[in-house]
Amino acid sequence: MVVSRIEARRDEDTVAAGPLVDRLLDGLPPEAVLIDPDVTASYAHDMASFCPAGRPAAVVLPRTVEQVQHVMRTATGLRVPVVPQGARTGLSGAANATDGCVVLSLTKMDRILEISPVDRIAVVEPGVVNAALSRAVGEHGLYYPPDPSSWETCTIGGNIGTASGGLCCVKYGVTAEYVLGLDVVLADGRLMSTGRRTAKGVAGYDLTRLFVGSEGSLGIVVRAVLALRPKPPEQLVLAAEFSSGAAACDAVCRVMAGGHVPSLLELMDRTTVEAVNDLTRMGLPESTEALLLAAFDTTAPAADLAAVGALCEAAGATRVVPAEDAAESELLLQARRMSLVALEAARGTTMIDDVCVPRSKLGEFIDGVERISEKHRLTIGVVSHAGDGNTHPTVCFDATDPEESRRARESFDEIMALGLELGGTITGEHGVGVLKKEWLAREIGPVGLEMQRAVKQVFDPLGILNPGKIF
Structure with a gap:
């Protein structure tokens, strides 16, 4: 129910939230504040597994900057935590509610x-x-490159909060490289502008970059100035089959060392290919141990694909098939975008890792994941933005089986440890959230953690913005 029906239900939660709701209503329309526990529960968590979520006192859906400011002033006055949310497609628990919080949904x-x-x-x-x-922007002949797999549903605010990436990062980079300026509502309700709308600008500290990837822990992004590029030609895709993941990774290294700049370079292992076929009936080649997709959006993509195809064959590809047209290319890309959904369908629940390693270590990492899979007797599919070394080993398990769940968590941790051992990072684009707090501390060390906490203290001295996340 919305707040206009408060008097119809006076359970303990509603009574406890009374002063908060009354103050929220002073600056918000009734339809913008939700308190029905059945409704607010649907806002309690994102898509991550093994991440605890609390019970929100209220969910607020503002439409204006002024309404966001009112929420933050209210929260500061009452010392109530606020959890910002986008579409809740995140995979680290960064959008999960805490008990008694205000969920601030910006959709x-x-x-x-x-x-x-x-x-x-x-x-x-x-x-x-x-x-x-x-x-x-495409209607204006322009292009916004960051394209997470959930691009049809995820929001720009969420992309900024987690510094998300996507399939085209190998050529065009990640979200942080396209955020020029921000308007941010701070914890006490003040509005601050950062950055610029010019092509160049180095005035002061780069606070814009500080907010990108901060997971709503420093302020609420209410407006963003984003850089665009001219719309490139339609890309053509090549699919190369390999008899081993190591051979596919060798091909990736050859492509990058050769100076090629593909618009996409993605890897799917046999487990992932089979899962996609089971879900979509796309008819991908299941005889392969690894399927590498390479794409170019240049003026002569066929020539670029031919050169990359030769490198794949030199690395041991058993078959190289360039797409004949844009429609066939899009079908291959859709298969890649469906990978994580398909792996979840295979076993019911997944833990999606997000380890990024140097490209030169990609083969070692994939071999290590296979050993971890065998050790824990679990299905672990690997899909990867291979061009930038960002891998998504996906642990598939039955969440109703406590023993299997335990092994899933252990394998997840071992995969992250392997990534750090190889000189990588625990997250390339999904963020830390709740899921990887312990691992952030291991990666950046005690001094780094102390400095990050000091930054948090400056922007959020009361600790009300997305508490319990990151560290």
């Missing part, structure tokens, strides 16, 4: 405020869906 702030072909920027609110922005 209603979904306007594209400006698209400038001359300045090559878009100005957007945080609830704009990634795919909607991509289509809108």
